[in-house]
Amino acid sequence: MRPEQVFDPLLQQERTSLAWERTAFAGLVVGTLMTRVGASVHLLLGGFGLVQVCASAGLLVWSGRHYEDLHVQLRAGESPTHPRAAMVVGIGATIATGLATALAVLHLVADG
């Protein structure tokens, strides 16, 4: 059930939720650029960027739902940390930036 008032007057959970959403937006931008650079080398390589765009869109949807869930967790006195989400985003960003580096190197080689 949706609460009628926020848990924390400092709006900590709202700021954290916005931070998740900003991270998802940044992922969307990187995914779009990866699609462009990848497709300029080979059309199939653009698929890596599209996967990144889809993953970031998924993160955006999840972060909206997570904000609603945080109210329940905080009122129940439970820890609001989500280690699995942090690990998924950490590993996902590492893979995405690694792939982006590889695509830029391939673009450099292809251009001669």
Place this chain on the structure above:
Amino acid sequence: MGRIVPVDEPDATPPPRRVLRSSHRHLFPPDPRTAGDDPDYRFSLANERTFLAWIRSALALAAAGLGAATLLDDFPGEEYLGVGLLALSFLTAALSYRRWALAETAMRLGRPLPPSRLPLFLAVAVSVIAVASAVLVAIHAT
């Protein structure tokens, strides 16, 4: 004369799979909730926001690198500048989760937060890339 090696002496070099697993553990430590007690929720949320800010910094560096490698056609050495920014973004992203997990574990155990060299490293690296860009532009202009 050759050195006599005892039969039960442990191998000095661990197998490659163990090295890979060990480096994975180093970069991605296990769930911090296995240690200590829940800290004040405000500290946990602040730690989470800091982690996300690091991830966004990594993604911003990646966007800048990809943009430099493809969009700056008239800029001398733009591909190398782009690859440098992307390598920096990879390192930042790879170290972000470790930073979050170590800080969360320290909070749960009531210990001081461990210091990190990542902010200094990132500041120096971005400064070096900025100076290199300025030098390249100056050379191109003259």
